[in-house]
Amino acid sequence: xxxxxxxxxxxxxxxxxxxxxxxxxxxxxxxxxxxxxxxxxxxxxxxxxxxxxxxxxxxxxxxxxxxxxxxxxxxxxxxxxxxxxxxxxxxxxxxxxxxxxxxxxxxxxxxxxxxxxxxx
Numbered sequence: 001x002x003x004x005x006x007x008x009x010x011x012x013x014x015x016x017x018x019x020x021x022x023x024x025x026x027x028x029x030x031x032x033x034x035x036x037x038x039x040x041x042x043x044x045x046x047x048x049x050x051x052x053x054x055x056x057x058x059x060x061x062x063x064x065x066x067x068x069x070x071x072x073x074x075x076x077x078x079x080x081x082x083x084x085x086x087x088x089x090x091x092x093x094x095x096x097x098x099x100x101x102x103x104x105x106x107x108x109x110x111x112x113x114x115x116x117x118x119x120x
Contacts, residue, residue, distance in 0.1 A: 051112055055119035068120070075117035086110050 048056075058078075059069050067074045086107060093103040 051115050052119050054112060055116040058113065058116045059120040069117045070120055078117065079114060082110050082114055 092098045
């Protein structure tokens with residue numbers, strides 16, 4: 001366990017459940033918003049991937065502030081924020097706050113988040 005990890009915590013993969021839906025009502029609102037922009041609705045017969053469900057959660061968060069990752073300016077700002085976050089993680093690794101394994105896991109989460117604008 002590193003100094004940056006609070007005692008009694010589990011590894012990142014055991015803590016983050018990307019398949020869990022927290023706000024079904026908000027997701028339906030977001031899907032309706034996508035349909036209003038003439039985007040095809042999700043195929044009800046196809047199971048959604050964890051990345052797609054995570055993208056939905058991110059989109060719902062943006063919808064809560066009247067924004068959407070379907071807007072090119074919002075998507076660009078989101079991706080630039082992820083670039084900054086990636087550099088912060090690399091800095092945390094360089095200074096010993098997180099180890100190589102933690103860096104790899106966290107960069108994997110950031111990479112998954114980068115897919116969101118193209119999945120909504």
